[in-house]
Amino acid sequence: DQQVKQNSPSLSVQEGRISILNCDYTNSMFDYFLWYKKYPAEGPTFLISISSIKDKNEDGRFTVFLNKSAKHLSLHIVPSQPGDSAVYFCAAPFTSGANNLFFGTGTRLTVIP
């Protein structure tokens, strides 16, 4: 049962443009969401998170938006850089406050120089 879904397996964007990665979830009890990025042969690296009491969180070039009514979140990267090319995962703890994360299947972002 895929409770966190990333329906786009890949995305290509020109350098300098905006990258928008999308994530949908089915469990309305999720109250915290995270984005991780993963380079080949490395473990995932935490990028940004958002609590369900907010609808936006920003950290430098990265902004996460949460639409609770639609059970949808998105990660915006502006401007996109070639070093951003990686696989991006959204995740949510199955149990509030716990470290048992449900991960999406990932979106491979390629930023073209």
Add this chain to the structure above:
Amino acid sequence: KAGVTQTPRYLIKTRGQQVTLSCSPISGHRSVSWYQQTPGQGLQFLFEYFSETQRNKGNFPGRFSGRQFSNSRSEMNVSTLELGDSALYLCASSLRTSTDTQYFGPGTRLTVL
């Protein structure tokens, strides 16, 4: 500060054997979680240990087990290996809860022949 380390990095076993993987968390981190990553299922939560106690468990058979030592180092064990156990096993450590950033190790690549 040293990151999360996992040993070994690569392992080849045959069906029916058992395997033990090791994870050393970041100094001061008390929570260690384990995940299995496969091409078909993505990243799936196995279990989490906190202060030597299993705090959360994913939906995996009893062949998968783990433990945590007093220095927070953790091991996971898979008995009676099956071909489908071939995967990248990732360990993540954090201070306590899901709102504390989880830092992932590089993973152990297990191949079952």
